Amino acid sequence: MLLISCWLTAPLAARQELAERPGPALSFDQATEVLLQRSDSVRGDAMGLQAARDQVRAVRGLMLPSVSLDVLALRYQKTYDVSLHDLQQTGGSVADQLLGGLPGVTPGAASSAVDSVTSALQQALPGVFGALPRHVKLQFQQNLVSPNLTVVQPIYMGGAIRSTQAAAEAAAAAASAHGEAGVEQQRLLLVQAYFGQALAEQAVNVAQQDLDGYEHHLSDARKLEQQGVISHLRTMEMTVARDAAARQLLRAQGELKTSRDVLAVLLHQPGAVQLRTALFVNRLGPGSTQSFLDATEQGQPRLQEADAGVDLARQGIRMARAAFLPKLYAFGSYNMNRDHALPTQPDWVVGLGLHYTLNSPVDRRASLSVARAREGQAEARRDQLRQDLRTSVLRAYDMLDTARLEYLSLSSSQAAADENLRVHAVAFREGEDTAAELIEARNRRSQVQLQRAAAAYQYDLTLAGLLLASGQGEHFDDYLRRADRENVQ
Template sequence: MTHLHLRNALLQALAPLLLAATGGAAFAQASAPADEATAMSFDAARARMLDRSDKLAAARAAVEAKQLQSDGLKRLGGPVVSVSGLAYAYNANLNLDLDPLNQKLGQIGQALPPSIQSFIARVPIPQLPNSYTLNRHDTGSNASVSAVWPIYLGGATDAVRGFVSAQTREAEADAEQASHEVDTLLVQRYFGAQLAQRAAQLRAQAERTIAQHDAAAQKMLAAGVISRVERLQASAAYEEARRNARKAENDAALAAVALARTVRAEGRVAPQTPLFVISAPVEPLGWFIDSALNRHPGLEKVAAKKSQAEQLHEGEEALRRPQVIAFGTRQLKSGNADWVAGLGVRWTLYDSVDRDALSAASQKQVEQAERTGAQARSDISLLVERNWRALDNARRQYLEMQASVELAREVLKLRTSGLREGTSTTLDLIDAETNQAKVLTERAQAANEYVQALAQLLESAGLSDRFSDYIARADVKVN
């Protein structure tokens, strides 16, 4: 028997051992780890995330704060009535110097006639003290009611209320944008975890299969069927497969943790909604652009900023107008109570502040907001077009990869049968299996790119809440 015939005979004898790892031909997907996991569809994960997201809770709190602030200022500019009261006690002392008075009395006596002076001299007259202290003390109370009513403030109160209302709309736009962002984040992590798990399974299956081939190659080397170089090549292929499997396993674990934290799950989450592709094109580009210009929260935020600038301008103008205020106060007591009431008018005729310059500055802020809005509409339209084209490219790429998948399967079948017949080597089979794992992973990656591109497109068009509708339309499921 020739050397070639001996080689083929040994290959045929060892072929069952080599094929046992794969079950004969087709590349089987590895089973998932047996640890406990919570099965969760995309809709269930989204509902859970919307209910527990800290980012959304913070955005809702900001909206509620602005709404409460707006409610608190609804009656700004109305009358203000207040009651005031006081109770008091006092003690006052006044020191009087009587020396000047005593001197005056002496001078008066000297001015009298001598006969009267002699009479006064025989009659003792008491002297006044040098000083005397007067004391006054008392207690009392007073109460009054006062009212102030700004009748006309030039529109300042309306400007304040309008400014706070515009801030509320801005907070609502921020909350809507946050909702779109967490929807896109969930798509990234939900389907990204699926892709990572699928890649880990494919890499683990490839590692196990190549490990069997590596062991068979060692036996073939001992039998003298293959050279030492071929044996080393098989060993190197196994080491590479093992490294790839460990890396894919770590990536899948990290992706699973990220998904669990996104939906606030206690343990691991097992996604039940598969990666998908809609083989037909979605709605035309113009439809998404129209939706973006009507629904994108960024445009609503710009509109709210413009409204704020307009209200600031109105507030500047209000300071140039006269102000009229009614006021009144009355003592709270029976009988003849004190009271006062009247109107006050204030109009600034001259101010050291240049009101014309301030008014022009606020008007420029309005113009700035208008320009920003126009730029935002242009940028959002461009973003929608970019995402729409990325989605269509991802769709085409996935569909076009079908030929590569079929080729990889056929090559694997060919190498498997060739190993039985002695026309293929162990390395040929290893390369075919490794290539099929690579092609299947790349196609799953293409499906994930399609899903992520769809999420980006819907976010840019203000349609993130309709992602589930596109899942229902999918005719290709990557199970």
């Protein structure tokens, strides 16, 4: 509908130019290949899937050790304040004790010499110790390059790492299923546009046949009027019918232009696509209802995406539980430039670390409750989707069978309408039938033709919907190749 509305807002000249521009001739399977190659939606889903798969690879090594190299270029200054007051007092006391003991241990003649030396030292030492400062301030600066190699090995993270990896895998599964569902949806849009153009072409053919027929009937009426067989009023009735057929042809041609450009836009084609596959109906049924229901459970992409969503929610619960548990890890660090290390830097260090959050600003119990609620929400959505898909399969199956039976019934009515028109046309030329009866016979025939084409289109569209609901959209071509296929001519 969006493509149609955008197209209707385009200038009439541009619409006619695009509609009349020649384009490629494509069968339905060829059109499918073109669509899947050029669809922006399919390309976007493919990029999303690639991102999800890359994320799986990104978190695959979370249990492996983390090795890092830190290189620091530093310039630092260090200042030391050393008090010498105690050293002065201690040094003076020790010197006094030593000098006081010298005369007593010096023999005879040397005693007077020692006494003189001792006397000189006693006079000099107080000045020496007094000259020492009461404190010393040491200050130095240094440029330093400090490379450190650090290794951290997770041992136990409370299950957070495994949950993160499982969540990434669930997200990748969801992205894959979403991409498949997108492809299925594109197939349905293609059936709608491709066979919608085929239906519009059938409408133009019927309208053209009607106009040609009414031109022929009007010519017969004028001849009969000239011969006096019918009145001028009957000729005017046929003229009015001819003009109505001409207007109907114009409307049908306008709808055909719109449908052609809708398909051209969908397939990114510069001009109108020439169809090589006609509207069709399979005379036999598509199979049992249960087979489609079973296929829905086994391979419906939207249901698979919902299952992945439930798995993702469950990993959220495990992540929330991991916040309550301690984390254990091993670590090691090696200084690669010991000669210029800071005084406080070790040469190397190894150890075990235990981290446990005693109080968190985030309410961990509430977070766990949120995760559980999201799991319940995901499960409820999956169950509702399963129910909706089963309903869609059953409804589409019944509509498909109805369209098939209606088409088969109209096929027999077509032959009767053709014969009825032929009889009334002959009778009118012979003056035995009225213009109104002939007009009614032709309108009835046209109505049967259009109803028959519409039933075939409804069959094709409903078949695509049934296959979409059951996750078998890629099997649409199988019905095109079946031996019981009947094309609408």
